[in-house]
Amino acid sequence: MNKFEFTPFHAPESLYALNEELLAAEDLRGANLIMAFTGFSDAGQVVTQIAGELVDHLDHEPVAIFDIDQLIDYRSRRPRITFTQDHLSDYKAPSLVLYRMTDALGTPFLFLYGNEPDLQWERFSSAVLGLIERLDVNLVSWVQSVPMPVPHTRPIGATVHGNRPELIEGISAWKATMEIPAAIGHVLEVKLAEAGRNVVGYAIHVPQYLSDAEYPPAAVAGLEFLGAAASLMLPSERLREAGRAVERQITEQVEASSEVAAVVTNLEKRYDEHTEGMSRRSLLAGDNDELPDADELGAAVEAYLASRDGESQGGTQTETETQSKSGPEGGLG
Template structure:
């Protein structure tokens, strides 16, 4: 007897009509350069009133020993336990249009059953489109326009965004598998990957999150608030520029990236991303000095 996907979640009894809504999703645990996906998720849940309408059974999906939850010990007793949550939240955009956000730790097990469970919810609520998002490290400087890679189950969903030109094999993720399975099941799904400079991949980089938020808005028609994220991006960019100006070594690294970026862009007429991977700088080659410098600044 097969396992029932509906046993993997509980749904609130008071869920409004969601026919035609969009479902966004981001899971902690996979690659997220610049904390792009986390920043977008925290921004939405912090700026937009929301409530949980579905909860997944994390005891079945999460390996606690590989990602131990935080507990607080106070003097002579355990005071708090931060239980992991994998939930679907209901939010509304600035025009009052409802949309959904599925977020929490990436499941460690039962991926296929989890995907089937999300499918049940998508069909139950009449979701028209699912959208994933995160950040990927890229050999480009922060002083040039950021790029975003778009992928989807139908070419028409990609629009004017530039897809990756190469065929490649990469480690899988639940987010990617959801998009793949939804394509097989005939549901529209897409994803955005912001290009984060290699040397900023380990730091919070709000500019990449802002780019993703704007891309989500364009693709879905949702009017999402961006003021706080835009302010955070301006502050972070100013701090990065200050740190670059304070170090000749770091400035040299950034100038090298700028020359390479401009040379490829002028020669090809499109983004550096479209060039062969063998020409792109690695994090070790062009980012190590900058990463060390930023770490020293954080520790001062």
């Protein structure tokens, strides 16, 4: 028997306030959950961009609002505020909210988004797992982004981890074992797997020399991974357009500097040597390795959902394996 036993002081459920009516909605039982936390690793502002697209373009309502004052150390991670000539405004208060959302096809899902907690990780994890158990969440998928020594001229890569082999195999070839600084997403993934819940995480690779600025192509890749894993049609058109503009700017800057061009060329060589002979699986990429447009995405997701329905009724369907836009360079951050 363990001699050291903690006496419960605060129940995990006291960390959040609930919309009980929304929580009881039948369409949320068995739904999929996406998680995204800012404050740990957000190279290229991928997590921030993804959350912005979901909140700005999809219908959403708070299911649970976490008591952020119990979770954030304000002095170590000070919120931003604007000083304008003679007054203060636009205080950006931290938040952590579980939303109910519907995708472009009308499918409901859950989205847990906000500041990564500084404090009470064990209690927060217990609170999240309790909500997941109560809603009988089908799959939890989460995303982060990490700077990597890869060129912007090659497909966006990701390191994938979790306990769903069909969502992991063929996406990332990185099989190293190493100790890394943990994020709350990592902790939740471990605890979800221990509880027998389906979970998958994506670490999106952002070219190191672009990691300090917004890099929309990496956010698009993150949305594609999350959408494919959770069988959702997530918005990405605005980010695709922004990405094309950013790519043009990068090309101009590279062409204007021989030193920068040499760095990119060296990264391309290393990337090509590492990926030679490898192929990647993707639900959404086409045979010519081009990303599909919105109509093609919708058709792909609808077909995927239909195949899931067929499997649940005892039928079998084989998903087409195609070349992925995602490269194999790996890392967890």
